[in-house]
Amino acid sequence: EAGVVQSPRYKIIEKKQPVAFWCNPISGHNTLYWYLQNLGQGPELLIRYENEEAVDDSQLPKDRFSAERLKGVDSTLKIQPAELGDSAVYLCASSLEAGTPQYFGAGTRLSVL
Amino acid sequence: GIQVEQSPPDLILQEGANSTLRCNFSDSVNNLQWFHQNPWGQLINLFYIPSGTKQNGRLSATTVATERYSLLYISSSQTTDSGVYFCAVGSRTAGGTSYGKLTFGQGTILTVHP
Numbered sequence: 001e002a003g004v005v006q007s008p009r010y011k012i013i014e015k016k017q018p019v020a021f022w023c024n025p026i027s028g029h030n031t032l033y034w035y036l037q038n039l040g041q042g043p044e045l046l047i048r049y050e051n052e053e054a055v056d057d058s059q060l061p062k063d064r065f066s067a068e069r070l071k072g073v074d075s076t077l078k079i080q081p082a083e084l085g086d087s088a089v090y091l092c093a094s095s096l097e098a099g100t101p102q103y104f105g106a107g108t109r110l111s112v113l
Numbered sequence: 114g115i116q117v118e119q120s121p122p123d124l125i126l127q128e129g130a131n132s133t134l135r136c137n138f139s140d141s142v143n144n145l146q147w148f149h150q151n152p153w154g155q156l157i158n159l160f161y162i163p164s165g166t167k168q169n170g171r172l173s174a175t176t177v178a179t180e181r182y183s184l185l186y187i188s189s190s191q192t193t194d195s196g197v198y199f200c201a202v203g204s205r206t207a208g209g210t211s212y213g214k215l216t217f218g219q220g221t222i223l224t225v226h227p
Contacts, residue, residue, distance in 0.1 A: 042217025
């Protein structure tokens with residue numbers, strides 16, 4: 001069975017440009033998560049979806065970040081405009097439901113110049 | 114929110130040695146996972162262990178939920194075990210419904226020399 005798929009793996013952009021990341025969760029997983037991992041630290045939750053509903057987005061900087069999960073499957077995380085401090089790895093994870101094991105994708109490494 | 118502390122922060126071993134990694138957490142949990150982040154950044158699931166003991170090959174883990182800690186044991190370490198080991202926990206709300214969010218520790222950086 002395929003794991004969590006993310007694309008692109010790497011992205012280099014100039015500051016103030018927009019960028020988008022895509023995630024395809026494990027088939028049948030209702031819960032989808034976006035995490036941010038800064039260098040030398042553990043991942044931190046940005047947003048959690050139960051099916052197509054965002055149920056925890058308290059850590060998402062809503063002035064520049066947005067996310068959607070259409071039809072409760074794939075998800076897109078967008079940053080507009082990107083800032084230098086957004087350089088990090090963006091990880092997507094999924095689980096059958098909240099509280100069950102989470103499985104992570106390979107991440108998107110973003111560099112903002 | 115819940116606090117997660119991992120120790121030691123760094124660990125250097127010779128191939129074949131055994132090691133124990135510790136994870137302390139500050140509140141009741143309904144989810145505890147151990148991950149290995151390889152040099153390419155992939156988080157690999159090792160254990161889902163909110164309580165009890167599990168073993169998988171050379172790795173085993175024990176969580177004592179009442180005392181709020183978990184241990185990861187690596188026996189006969191190999192160079193491929195190198196990387197960062199994360200403990201991550203999910204806490205319950207006061208009503209008993211899982212938040213779903215995992216809170217990660219800072220990780221233990223393991224280096225195994227041949």
